[in-house]
Amino acid sequence: MQTFIFLQGGGGNAGMFNLIFFGLIILVFWLFIIRPQAKRQREQNNFLSSLEKGQTVVTSSGIIGKINKIEGDIVTIEVGSKNYIRVLKSAVSKEMTDAMSKQEESEA
DSSP: OOOOOOOOOOOOOHHHHHHHHHHHHHHHHHHIIIIHHHHHHHHHHHHHOOOOOOEEEEEOOOOEEEEEEEEEEEEEEEEEHHHHHHEGGGGGGEEEHHHHHHHHHOOO
């Protein structure tokens, strides 16, 4: 009967490979998730700080109206003839012209 003896190879490179692989996962996570989200948040904050009376906006719940008054963090929106609602500034999601242009692009 024959006896085979197998020598174990050195496993020193496995730890380095795992470390590099983990680093690549973190890099991909940052590039595709964290960075774009931070960019969108920055754009939204710039938009909210540039709100002014007379702009037609859409709230996060889908209400369309014209800004009548801005008092700190509260925005009064005219939704009809002498019908006003008060919402938090953070509830205003986009300007109506931006919303309409995106809708027209999706229909084309």
